[in-house]
Amino acid sequence: MPTRSSTVPGDWQMPRQDTSTTDTRAAHKVTLVGAVLDSILGVAKMIVGYAVGSAALVADGIHSFSDVATDAFVLAATHFGRQAPDHDHPYGHGRIETLGTLLLGSILIFVAGGIAWASLSRLIEGVAIAPPGPWAIALAVVALAGKEWIFRYTLRVARRIGSRLLEANAWHSRSDALSTVVVLVGLVGAQFGIEWLDAVAAIAVGLLVGHIGTSLLWDASRELIDTALPEDEQRGMRSLAQRVPGVRSVHKLRTRTLGGQVLLDLHLVVAPRVTVSEAHEIGNQVSRELCREYPRLADVTFHIDPQDDSNAPPPVKLSGLPLRADIEAALERAWGDMPVWQRRIALDLHYLDNRVDVSLYIPLGERHDLDTQARELRQAGEGLEWLGWLRIWQGPGKA
Known part of the structure; x- marks a missing residue:
């Protein structure tokens, strides 16, 4: 898949x-x-x-x-x-x-x-x-x-x-x-x-x-015709980017020149569940390191990936997974009468391995058998083909 x-x-x-x-x-x-x-x-x-x-x-x-x-x-x-x-x-x-x-x-x-x-x-x-x-x-x-x-x-x-x-x-x-x-x-x-x-x-x-x-x-x-930089320079850029803390790997690195300056695009693989803001700052640090090492770099465009998609088909050729509004509507239909769903205070979605992992947050301090409630939610959501991992957490949730 x-x-x-x-x-x-x-x-x-x-x-x-x-x-x-x-x-x-x-x-x-x-x-x-x-x-x-x-x-x-x-x-x-x-x-x-x-x-x-x-x-x-x-x-x-x-x-x-x-x-x-x-x-x-x-x-x-x-x-x-x-x-x-x-x-x-x-x-x-x-x-x-x-x-x-x-x-x-x-x-x-x-x-x-x-x-x-x-x-x-x-x-x-x-x-x-x-x-x-x-x-x-x-x-x-x-x-x-x-x-x-x-x-x-x-x-x-x-x-x-x-x-x-x-x-x-x-x-x-x-x-x-x-x-x-x-x-x-x-x-x-x-x-x-x-x-x-x-x-x-x-x-x-x-x-x-x-x-x-x-x-x-x-x-x-x-x-x-947007010819790339020499291969040794591209290898140096990739190696430097991979040394930045938080970067797991680098792929789809592309370069071109424009009036003596260099434009760079690259994909950075980070831990799949870090926040958007942390992942973006990792990308910013990669950009800073690259521009310090390569003065001709005028513009760096980076993409943050939670996993390596270098061999995956282009997004336009995939069927696509539902977005938050559709997911919440589907979960409401499946779980709407369940108390744990009604008491939710936050919902996190993680798009991994062509599935959507769901993290459900409920108020801190209440006494719940989280494993039992997770099993009940799983059984009620069996018809949701896109549903991946399901987790229930007690706490304030995430912004």
């Missing part, structure tokens, strides 16, 4: 300081710094490129300006993606950052294809590059240093605040730095008459940028 367990769901969010606004400001600051740097470098590259007749340097300047548009998109996505949950988005807006990461990953792949194709065409056609002179080479070196610095700065902030979108933008800056490497190789090669170095280096850079873009697309896609 399938096992039915009553479940008390709970939802627990880690009390924490308002770090969302601070993280958003940090993301905006590093993105604005990158936008200013891209604008300055774009203007300088185009001016010097036109002055020395370097088409590669002019193209690299246009690439820098395209990064400014990407920076503007990142600003908007981090602003809206890190807003607090609202009525329409109870889990927050983290998916906006995920979609932004998908877009930036796609842009990187597009840029990689463009770099590789253009360079391969130049290599096949044997396009000549005029000697650019020392000023163009010096500007390329400065641009390379600037883009590498903004890449490292952005990546450091992205990992500190857990933003995949900002990390994707950092790698986009690195792709610009790598394209500048290609330009620099081409400029130096043209200066010394080795023009084919530009095309070969560009093809290699294109492959590298494409690999980065593909990796970002893959990670963002996994997040969109």
Whole structure:
């Protein structure tokens, strides 16, 4: 016979300081710094490129300006993606950052294809590059240093605040730095008459940028389809939850990520007759322990089970047991003329093993043969198929 367990769901969010606004400001600051740097470098590259007749340097300047548009998109996505949950988005807006990461990953792949194709065409056609002179080479070196610095700065902030979108933008800056490497190789090669170095280096850079873009697309896609955390992290969470006093076992542990944060659902098996409030506090303690150990946990939803229902059919596929109102009506019909039922002061119901255990409380101090009265109640209730254990207690009962 399938096992039915009553479940008390709970939802627990880690009390924490308002770090969302601070993280958003940090993301905006590093993105604005990158936008200013891209604008300055774009203007300088185009001016010097036109002055020395370097088409590669002019193209690299246009690439820098395209990064400014990407920076503007990142600003908007981090602003809206890190807003607090609202009525329409109870889990927050983290998916906006995920979609932004998908877009930036796609842009990187597009840029990689463009770099590789253009360079391969130049290599096949044997396009000549005029000697650019020392000023163009010096500007390329400065641009390379600037883009590498903004890449490292952005990546450091992205990992500190857990933003995949900002990390994707950092790698986009690195792709610009790598394209500048290609330009620099081409400029130096043209200066010394080795023009084919530009095309070969560009093809290699294109492959590298494409690999980065593909990796970002893959990670963002996994997040969109609610891929679970690695198995070792899930085992650690389960082990930690089982060590909390009052928890007998843990099952149906499920995880997913949302904009760099982790959401967790799990079932906790506790003693079958503890009070609802005690069981719920056990769940709260599990949540506190988990959130302290795993800082990325933003939301924990736990279900309290009086027994392990991991192999039981879904509740919607079971016939269901009667609830209190129907049970009291059925017991009234069966026991209504019995004095012990008439003198009851409380009634507890426990849903266990696909049955309903009944605990009947009568006033303290009265003299009763409880065993005899329990047998009489059992005989009168023989037609109640759902009736499990039957107990009579003397005392004030439970609230």
